[in-house]
Amino acid sequence: MNHKRKNSKNKIQSALLNCLNTTRLESITVKQLCEHAEINRSTFYRHYPSIEALAEQTITSHFQLLFGEPYTFYLKHHSISESQFYIANNIFSHISHYAYFYKTMFNYYSDFYILLKNHIQQRYIMFFEDTGAENDMLLEKEIVAEYIASAYSGMIQGWINQSFRTSPEEMAQRLILLNSTGPIKLLIDAEKKRDRR
Incomplete structure (x- = not known):
C-alpha cells in the first residue's frame, strides 16, 4: 500500500473513532465522517463501500496485530x-x-x-x-x-x-x-x- 493511500485510510479510521465518541455507529453518515477526516466522498468510497465495512476493517486491522x-x-x-x-x-x-x-x-x-x-x-x-x-x-x-x-x-x-x-x-x-x-x-x-x- 502506497504512503498516500495508507495516510487516507488512517485519516478515515481516526475519523470513525472520533465520530463514535459522539454518535452511534448506525447514525454516522459518510458526509459526517468525511468532514471529520477532511476528505471528499469519492476518497471515502475509494477505500470503503460503507461505514459498516469501515468499522469491520478497522477492527480487523487492529486484531491482526494483537x-x-x-x-x-x-x-x-x-x-x-x-x-x-x-x-x-x-x-x-x-x-x-x-x-x-x-x-x-x-x-x-x-x-x-x-x-x-x-x-x-x-x-x-x-x-x-x-x-x-x-x-x-x-x-x-x-x-x-x-x-x-x-x-x-x-x-x-x-x-x-x-x-x-x-x-x-x-x-x-x-x-x-x-x-x-x-x-x-x-x-x-x-x-x-x-x-x-
Missing part, C-alpha cells in the same frame, strides 16, 4: 510457558499503544467485547493446533481457548476502565498467573494461608 507471531516464537524457544507470556505481553502492549481505539470500541461499539473474545479464542485454537498441544490436553481445545479468551477480554475491559493504571507487562504476568494456577487454586491457597495464622 498476537504477534506466537508459533514462530514457540519454534524458537520450544516453551509453552514462555510463548504464553510472549502472547500476553504482546496483547497488553498492543492495547496500551492503541488505547484510544480500544477505549472507544469498548465504550461505543456494542459487539466489541464479543468480537475480541471470539478473535482471541480462534487464535488460541490455532496456537494449540500449530504446537500440537491439543493432542495432550485434558479438555477440548475449544473449551480451553474460550476460558483463556474470556479471561483476556474481562481483564482488558477492566484495565481500560481503570485507565491503564497497571503496566502491560504486569497485566501479562497477572493473566499468566490466573491462567496457570486458576482462580480456585488462588482462593484455596489464600484460605490455607489464613488458617495458618
